[in-house]
Amino acid sequence: MTQDFVISAVDAVAPPRPGATGWFDQRAELGRGYRHLPPSAQYLLAAVKRALAQEGIGEALLAMPEERRAVAVGTNHAVAGVHAEIDQGTVAGEARLLSPTAVPYFSPNLIASRIAMEHALKGFSLAVHTPRTAGLEALQAGLRALRSGRADWLLAGATEVVPPESDKAAVTVRGAAEDGALALVVESARAVRDSGRRALGRVEVRSVFVPPRRAGVPEEVRAALTVLLEGLSYGAGARARLTGDGSPLARAVEAVLGVPAEPDGAGSLRPLQAIAAVLTQPTTAPQLVVATTAAGHVSAALVTPSTPQ
Structure with missing residues (x-):
């Protein structure tokens, strides 16, 4: 019988209004050690932190074996700023000035990997980048993997940043720029019920x-x-x-x-x-x-x- 999975928590970080600046305080949200991460990674880490702080969610994660926890993240422009920084530094001959902690994020897949490392999500770590549908497809793929037995607990989500003006491909995409992140926790219905919690x-x-x-x-x-x-x-x-x-x-x-x-x-x-x-x-x-x-x-x-x- 296919196991039944439910959404047990959801939380987000997002600007109070479109186009708002200075709305996210990474030090207040995350503490020390995150200043050099791309904003998209900071946003998602903060959304995950908020979700895990909800009643019973953090405890359920810690009770789950690390190899049975997983993450699936969708994004389109998460590292557009990193790409722009690398391009500008390389063209100007100033590559030595690039941040060694930020440059590895030239790969958008590392956004999901950072979440996996932060919370020991060792079942699988998946990143999806299809334009506009990446967040939905990440959730779809994560649910499919859960039902196949790959894991028992899933963190799914999406994160975006406003791309820099120098990223011509990104800024010409139709639609209002997105800034922020959202995290959903997926658990088995039985686990949620047995713990006395209510699924969303x-x-x-x-x-x-x-x-x-x-x-x-x-x-x-x-x-x-x-x-x-x-x-x-x-x-x-x-x-x-x-x-x-x-x-x-x-x-x-x-x-x-x-x-x-x-x-x-x-x-x-x-x-x-x-x-x-x-x-x-x-x-x-x-x-x-x-x-x-x-x-x-x-x-x-x-x-x-x-x-x-």
Whole structure:
């Protein structure tokens, strides 16, 4: 029998308003020893710290064998600043001035690795970087790995930063820049129940790919979405929330779902923020959270909050 997994905690760090500066105090959030980490790593470490501080969550982690704990993180622009710093220092012939503690983060995969090292998450460490859908896909892959027996406890999330002006590829991406991080804790329903805690709810994620050249063919988009929604057991009782980039695929998905698309962010954080909103608000209605990209990726999460007790 497939084990049942639930979301047991969620927390985030984010600016109080779009475009706010100076909103994050890494020393106050994390203490000493984190100053040279990329802001995206600081954000995610702080979100994880907040999640683990919730009642019973930290204790559940410590009770879990290290090899049964895991992490899956999505990001698009987490290390854009590091890349810009390396480029500028190298071109100017000042590579010797680059920070030896920051330069290793040229690889965005190290954001997840840092979380794994910080909390001894040795089951697996996964990073996903698909534009816009990376956070959803990280949660999807993490849940799939849990159900296959790879681990019993999962930390999933996403983190983004506003890319520097010098990063032309990043700043020309449509959508408002994202800044902040979000962390979700996934545990077995039985473990949560046996500890006397209450789960926030359940999330199922599925993804499909529609080749961009076929995005204008309504029948093919509808067929792909039918497969996606059937895999989620999506019913008429659930509301839908769609973020899109204005691409032909986004417009086609909007037409099929029959809901207007909200403007998406220039990163992978916003869909997970939408999931967190459903899990933490006083509602019992399931909701479908969908994200699309011009490149052809469609990811959907069916979020089912727990019934209040």
